[in-house]
Amino acid sequence: MKHTMPLLPYPMEALAPKMSKETIEFHYGKHLQTYVDNLNRLTAGTPYENAPLEEMIRTAEGGIFNNAAQTWNHTFFFESLTPSQTPVPAELAEALAKDFGTIEKFQEQFTQAATGLFGSGWTWLVKDNQGKLSVASEQNAGNPLRKGLTPLLVIDVWEHAYYIDYRNRRAAYIAAFWELVDWNKVLERLKA
Structure with a gap:
């Protein structure tokens, strides 16, 4: 099977100015x-x-x-990104609160993991086979599927993801990411 480029679900300029x-x-x-x-x-x-x-x-x-x-x-x-962010759906908010305490505590833990990941990689919100949510970071091309986890949300923290817009300010890129998350997509993945 020949692999092909996925289609972006929005125009290339749609995420600007947070992602140019x-x-x-x-x-x-x-x-x-x-x-x-x-x-x-x-x-x-x-x-x-x-x-x-x-x-x-x-x-x-x-x-x-x-x-x-x-x-x-x-x-x-x-x-996972959208130019038209909506509030976190109630069902997702409940799931995040159950395992992290609050949505804010989830975002704080995810942000700390993404900011603190040394070098290149990915930070994920994942679900285990019991339905428990957690944050996992993977270096380089790492993917939680290898550990039997279900990915729900991810941020790319390779420098190429943010260097044009944010130079070496990874924390500023992560802050902007939170304004682009497609919460409905995260919920859809949680329910799948």
Whole structure:
């Protein structure tokens, strides 16, 4: 199966000024495109040639894992954002309050994890098989699917995600991220 670029659910300029069109052009249009192209090249003629991304994330190693996970992670990230944010739905607010105390405490824990992740990687809101929510950080191409967890929300803290708009100010990027989260998408994933 040939992997293709996912469609953005909004125009490239829609997240500005919190995430500029230039950032989306590079992050989505160049970085993600490179992962997709590399994945197709690396899997050609291998047992993974027709495998879904999730299977590669759970079982592959090396370049195939890295490019499959980065393709999946980036797609999930871009699908987590919206230019038209709505309040946190009541059902999601209840779930977050149950496991974190309040939505604010969840955001604080998530922000601390994303800010404190050394080097490049991802910070996730995940659900375990008992339905408990937690925050998990993964370095490089790491993905919680490998640990049997269900991803609900993610922030990309690789420098390419924020350097055009925020330079080395990761904390400012994370603060802006909270104004772009598609809470309805998070709830949809929680209920799936």
